[in-house]
Amino acid sequence: QSALTQPASVSGSPGQAITISCTGSSRDVGGYNYVSWYQQHPGKAPKLMIYDVSHRPSGVSDRFSGSKSGNTASLTISGLQVEDEADYFCSSYKSNSPYVFGSGTKVTVL
Amino acid sequence: QVQLQESGPGLVQPSGTLSLTCAVSGDSISSDNWWTWVRQPPGKGLEWIGEIHHTGGTAFDPSLKSRLTLSIDKSKNQFSLNLTSVTAADTAVYYCATNYGVNRYFDCWGQGTLVTVSS
Numbered sequence: 001q002s003a004l005t006q007p008a009s010v011s012g013s014p015g016q017a018i019t020i021s022c023t024g025s026s027r028d029v030g031g032y033n034y035v036s037w038y039q040q041h042p043g044k045a046p047k048l049m050i051y052d053v054s055h056r057p058s059g060v061s062d063r064f065s066g067s068k069s070g071n072t073a074s075l076t077i078s079g080l081q082v083e084d085e086a087d088y089f090c091s092s093y094k095s096n097s098p099y100v101f102g103s104g105t106k107v108t109v110l
Numbered sequence: 111q112v113q114l115q116e117s118g119p120g121l122v123q124p125s126g127t128l129s130l131t132c133a134v135s136g137d138s139i140s141s142d143n144w145w146t147w148v149r150q151p152p153g154k155g156l157e158w159i160g161e162i163h164h165t166g167g168t169a170f171d172p173s174l175k176s177r178l179t180l181s182i183d184k185s186k187n188q189f190s191l192n193l194t195s196v197t198a199a200d201t202a203v204y205y206c207a208t209n210y211g212v213n214r215y216f217d218c219w220g221q222g223t224l225v226t227v228s229s
């Protein structure tokens with residue numbers, strides 16, 4: 001299955017805001033409001049950060065927000081902190097599959 | 111709070127069968143959850159493998175469907191994955207995860223287990 005397209009890396013200084021994009025097609029991101037985002041620290045399991053495009057699970061900081069426009073979803077981290085340094089993966093419900101993940105983005109805090 | 115724990119051999123011979131089990135605690139395997147497998151090749155991204163519901167419903171990644179079997183053992187409150195004819199490309203950390211009902215996201219994950227395909 002073809003992964004959703006994410007930038008390989010994004011960086012920012014502490015306190016800044018960064019945005020990670022996740023581009024798919026009308027068969028996945030554009031066709032459903034079922035985009036989720038996961039944070040993964042090295043050697044650890046993924047952790048759900050955003051679901052259904054823009055909803056935050058209980059316990060996730062409100063510095064994390066999600067949105068979608070057309071076939072592209074975005075995760076924004078505001079007030080970047082050192083502990084936000086991790087890999088981030090998007091996921092979307094997809095016709096025929098039914099799920100597909102993004103290629104992953106490494107976030108570096110400068 | 112559901113907890114998941116993967117177990118199985120860490121080394122599998124090429125052309126052999128990869129078998130993993132995910133033990134579920136904190137919830138019944140017969141609850142309205144979809145029990146899911148996801149894998150991550152070393153240094154790469156996440157790959158959705160497939161899911162199973164206690165009613166017998168299943169869904170598979172099309173590229174793995176011909177080699178994949180998922181099952182549930184209600185007496186042991188666990189679910190399992192069997193992947194046949196493995197090659198080095200199947201080397202990965204395998205995670206079990208779950209999504210509840212009609213939710214389309216994975217809110218609970220196991221810690222993952224590394225399976226290496228090598229002779």
